Amino acid sequence: MKHTSRDACDAWQLLVQFFFTQRAHLPVLAAELELSPAQCHLLHLIEPGRPIPMRRLAETLACDASNVTGLVDRLESRGLVRRRPSGEDRRVKVLDLTPTGSRLRALLVDRMTTPPATLGRLSVREQRMLVRILTRVLE
Amino acid sequence: MKHTSRDACDAWQLLVQFFFTQRAHLPVLAAELELSPAQCHLLHLIEPGRPIPMRRLAETLACDASNVTGLVDRLESRGLVRRRPSGEDRRVKVLDLTPTGSRLRALLVDRMTTPPATLGRLSVREQRMLVRILTRVLE
């Protein structure tokens, strides 16, 4: 078995730290859009114009299918998503964003992916390096 | 207002992607330790031998104090943490890990911060670069 370097552990530890910080912040951001963290997560997974089977959402969220049913119920009652039976397999229901849902998702993604000021302090070269490295690590 | 570079946005987007991936994975990891995601988060915030006021946990978690009461209730009933009145201000209760809680937290931290294989594919120089850059970005 390969030895995991000290530097790799340090790097991952920083990423875990980042994760928990974001986890604490998500409810705040979500509330501004009148969403829950779980709803943000689900909305983030549905790309506009790309209907997705509910089953796949459950897999990606690593949660039970019954949970997705409840989440989608609430999003649908607010007119953000739409359930439609799949043409190919009538057991499957695919989920799509409504125009309203699409706009709200754009708002969410925009707020979440706007980088903090600290990123601007890096040189362009460092920013590119970070992108390159993260791409490889998170693939 | 300063312009935010394209590279900075790309980098942050990757970090957000990482966040959601981790968010989906935490319940799995937590279940293996018979914990909930929220309990993991709280446990992660209490360092062994460093008692912390409940109030500060609520602040760090960015949640209501009553929520912390419930979380701590469940952790305490399992013998993982201990509430003690602060000597200085008797309104305050400080939280401390029990030996059992300390061991479980170590297990949790160990599992969470063990880097994935992808990190090992970076050169040592890249790993150090990543640590250096993340440290500045997440400060």
Added chain:
DNA sequence: TATTGTTATACTCTATAACTATA
């Protein structure tokens, strides 16, 4: 028979409001 999604149920998470004890 196996799979997709739903329903019923139970427990946890979470916020709000009202409360107690302390400052």
Added chain:
DNA sequence: TATAGTTATAGAGTATAACAATA
């Protein structure tokens, strides 16, 4: 008066088990 923590309550998140429809 203000603050730390609790309790009561209600709604959302989550898993399990049983179920209906479809494959």
